[in-house]
Amino acid sequence: MADDAAAPVTDDGLREEVRAFLENQWTGLLQGETERKAWFAKVVEARWAVPRWPTEWMGRGLGDVQARIVESEFAAAGATGTGQDRTNLWANTLLAGGTQELKERLLLPLLRGEVGMCLLYSEPGAGSDLAGIRTRADRQIDHFLINGQKVWTSYAATADYGMLIARTDWDVPKHRGISFFFLPMKQPGVEVRPLRQITNESQFNEVFLTDAICPEENLLGELGQGWGVLQTALAYERSVMGEGARGPRSGVAESKNEEPLIALAREAGALSDPLIRQEISKVIGLKKLNALNTARAKAEMKQGTSSALMSLGKLAMSRILHEEARVRTMILGAGSLLEGPDFPRAEDANFLTLNAYFTSIGGGTDQIQRNIIGERVLGLPKEPEVDRDIPFRDVRSG
Amino acid sequence: MNSLAAEERLAFQHSTARLLADRSTEVDVRRTMETPSGYDADLWKAMADLGVVGLIIDPAYGGAGAGPVEVEVVFEEAGAALLCSPLLSSGVLAAGLLQALDDEDANLRLLPAIADGSLIATAALTGPRGTWTPGAVAVRARAEGDACRLDGRASFVTHAHVADVLLVAANAADGLAIFEVEARAAGVAVTPAPTFDHTLRIAEVAFDGAPARRISTSRPAWDAVEEALSLARVALAGEQAGGGRRVLEFTVDYAKTRLQFGRAIGSYQAIKHMAADLLLESESATSAARHAAAQLAASASDAKAAVELAAFACADAFVKICADAIQMHGGIAFTWNHPAHLYLRRARSDAQLFGAAAFHRERYVCELEAAHG
Numbered sequence A: 001m002a003d004d005a006a007a008p009v010t011d012d013g014l015r016e017e018v019r020a021f022l023e024n025q026w027t028g029l030l031q032g033e034t035e036r037k038a039w040f041a042k043v044v045e046a047r048w049a050v051p052r053w054p055t056e057w058m059g060r061g062l063g064d065v066q067a068r069i070v071e072s073e074f075a076a077a078g079a080t081g082t083g084q085d086r087t088n089l090w091a092n093t094l095l096a097g098g099t100q101e102l103k104e105r106l107l108l109p110l111l112r113g114e115v116g117m118c119l120l121y122s123e124p125g126a127g128s129d130l131a132g133i134r135t136r137a138d139r140q141i142d143h144f145l146i147n148g149q150k151v152w153t154s155y156a157a158t159a160d161y162g163m164l165i166a167r168t169d170w171d172v173p174k175h176r177g178i179s180f181f182f183l184p185m186k187q188p189g190v191e192v193r194p195l196r197q198i199t200n201e202s203q204f205n206e207v208f209l210t211d212a213i214c215p216e217e218n219l220l221g222e223l224g225q226g227w228g229v230l231q232t233a234l235a236y237e238r239s240v241m242g243e244g245a246r247g248p249r250s251g252v253a254e255s256k257n258e259e260p261l262i263a264l265a266r267e268a269g270a271l272s273d274p275l276i277r278q279e280i281s282k283v284i285g286l287k288k289l290n291a292l293n294t295a296r297a298k299a300e301m302k303q304g305t306s307s308a309l310m311s312l313g314k315l316a317m318s319r320i321l322h323e324e325a326r327v328r329t330m331i332l333g334a335g336s337l338l339e340g341p342d343f344p345r346a347e348d349a350n351f352l353t354l355n356a357y358f359t360s361i362g363g364g365t366d367q368i369q370r371n372i373i374g375e376r377v378l379g380l381p382k383e384p385e386v387d388r389d390i391p392f393r394d395v396r397s398g
Numbered sequence B: 001m002n003s004l005a006a007e008e009r010l011a012f013q014h015s016t017a018r019l020l021a022d023r024s025t026e027v028d029v030r031r032t033m034e035t036p037s038g039y040d041a042d043l044w045k046a047m048a049d050l051g052v053v054g055l056i057i058d059p060a061y062g063g064a065g066a067g068p069v070e071v072e073v074v075f076e077e078a079g080a081a082l083l084c085s086p087l088l089s090s091g092v093l094a095a096g097l098l099q100a101l102d103d104e105d106a107n108l109r110l111l112p113a114i115a116d117g118s119l120i121a122t123a124a125l126t127g128p129r130g131t132w133t134p135g136a137v138a139v140r141a142r143a144e145g146d147a148c149r150l151d152g153r154a155s156f157v158t159h160a161h162v163a164d165v166l167l168v169a170a171n172a173a174d175g176l177a178i179f180e181v182e183a184r185a186a187g188v189a190v191t192p193a194p195t196f197d198h199t200l201r202i203a204e205v206a207f208d209g210a211p212a213r214r215i216s217t218s219r220p221a222w223d224a225v226e227e228a229l230s231l232a233r234v235a236l237a238g239e240q241a242g243g244g245r246r247v248l249e250f251t252v253d254y255a256k257t258r259l260q261f262g263r264a265i266g267s268y269q270a271i272k273h274m275a276a277d278l279l280l281e282s283e284s285a286t287s288a289a290r291h292a293a294a295q296l297a298a299s300a301s302d303a304k305a306a307v308e309l310a311a312f313a314c315a316d317a318f319v320k321i322c323a324d325a326i327q328m329h330g331g332i333a334f335t336w337n338h339p340a341h342l343y344l345r346r347a348r349s350d351a352q353l354f355g356a357a358a359f360h361r362e363r364y365v366c367e368l369e370a371a372h373g
Ligand SMILES: Cc1cc2nc3c(=O)[nH]c(=O)nc-3n(C[C@H](O)[C@H](O)[C@H](O)COP(=O)(O)OP(=O)(O)OC[C@H]3O[C@@H](n4cnc5c(N)ncnc54)[C@H](O)[C@@H]3O)c2cc1C
Pocket: A118, A119, A120, A121, A122, A123, A126, A127, A128, A129, A151, A152, A153, A154, A155, A204, A357, A358, A361, A362, A363, A364, A365, A366, A367, A368, A371, B269
């Protein structure tokens, strides 16, 4: 089986194989978590989840062009579960840096969507400046002891593991003393306290780590080399954020076969307003441009080297989300004063207005993205950093 | 529409880029833009020999048989080099209009000479309102036996002052039609208008009983005009994307070398963040222009929407890049000798030609409504 899968196939042969699989297995809609997990398990088993990966880990070793054929066939059928070699941040980070033991334990469950995950990066004193973290990991005989505090940790309350950055060396400059772990979350040393968000939801949390235990084999990359692993993980996160975000949450359906803004304006009797038509045109244009940019970037890039150009996508998406929310509000006018289930359109416009900050702050703020684009893509000089080359012990915080 | 094989297209792009790098330098542009004709006749001949002037013209009439994708690629180079030439007027708009009308006699008469550069043609499609819509046409045609005569005026006619032949939209008794007029015939007065963009030439054309030949077509004439305008808009979009990219390049280079307060100005976020935003504009313009070209070449169902999107996105992007570039340079870019203003002038002109951004945004929404109607 593994050998078969590795053998080179023609584009047409591959397309037929995917179609046959989808025809036999894909039923259309997935109802609920159980069905979703069962479907993902099937996709993994049939080696369609991560076609670019090596056969050893249920991949097919396909190049980007053929992997896209698989993705487009899935998309055409409306089926989910493939393309995880681009989009599954957890699994890709683990594949790139994990020990054999940890990969054997977690890779496939991650692809099947059976493991709850969270990102233990940000701290009260270290947000944009992630290299300034103060959570410590101290090596014991066969494990690490973790102490410190994380914050803004989305989905920590339900997570089984957290991708954790912690300091393991205090005597070297800040980027060099950091290590990267898969921390088991369900243990006494991990305390999760939900925070109420501006959206009136509670997805993100504070996480207090008090003598939490992390097994040695859960270290990714070498000790002290966690900054490099983090860059890989951030690249995947940003590329996903550049492709989209949560939509309306009222649950009251919007027209499926029409651009949502046009449908909303029609419904609100505002579609003949020339000013609103201009604004709608701008926003839909921005969305389309981002999709075109992403398509072009993908065509021009090999897998895994995506960080810089994808940063453009996240910056673009953040603008799109803020603009789309603004235009929704403009269309509703005074209607946006209201909220609650009886006013689903207002609820959506207001939610989207607030949730746009998820993309413009989370995963690296717009300002940080602009720094990255300016420095890594355009090659502009870095700003002087006063704390870059001194031992972390001597760095000021606040 | 037509397309060339990828290698052939690359060859066109590279040879155009080489020719322009050699013959359309900033010094050349500054010299040419101050001449009465506004273009370099030797360079024009070289471009014709290369096949660029007859790019979209059917090989049966001596052209290269290329299409929107090749036009876009060539205009990216032309935009970057601020090329002064009637290429858009003659090789794209007029040639495109003739091919869209498809009058065998007119094609035989005009296309070979357009392709080899010996004849310059342009299209006179709008009146003083400058909206490039049928309602703005301000020329009337009257029959006189077998012949026709035109009266009225056409505005914003690009490169009319060097044109040999004008293709004129005029209202005849049986509706709008396209007429071929000798630019130097009696009853035709071409008055060059001073232009903000010195690399562009525009004229007002008055017709006073001008002798004209009606170009026959089996379709509504304005449909053919729209087809030609789509091609011209793709060319403009390419020019805007290419021009914007060049301006961003020299601006970023400057930000790396200009020192203030002991640091390169590009290390300051006020500058760096503007540059990052402009890169997004520039890349988006490139994506939009190439997508429009590809959809038009494939006669895709969303080709019109793609052209409308490119028309406003590339126009806005080019203006923004040029405008911000001046700010990022400081005083040096306020001088006539610095190239930034030449590009800003081009950007502001391109943003009006063949319809302004707001017009295209409105049409984009209309396309989206129609697509789901
Ligand atoms: C909805 C949401 C979910 C999140 N989920 C997670 C999660 O799951 N896991 C996790 O680890 N983190 C998460 N975060 C945290 C997020 O990554 C940080 O909030 C973000 O990186 C900014 O850090 P900060 O909040 O400390 O702000 P700061 O870094 O203090 O920034 C404050 C302001 O200063 C600006 N600034 C800072 N440094 C610079 C600079 N060098 N140049 C220019 N401007 C600068 C910023 O752009 C910002 O405007 C989440 C955040 C949000 C909003």
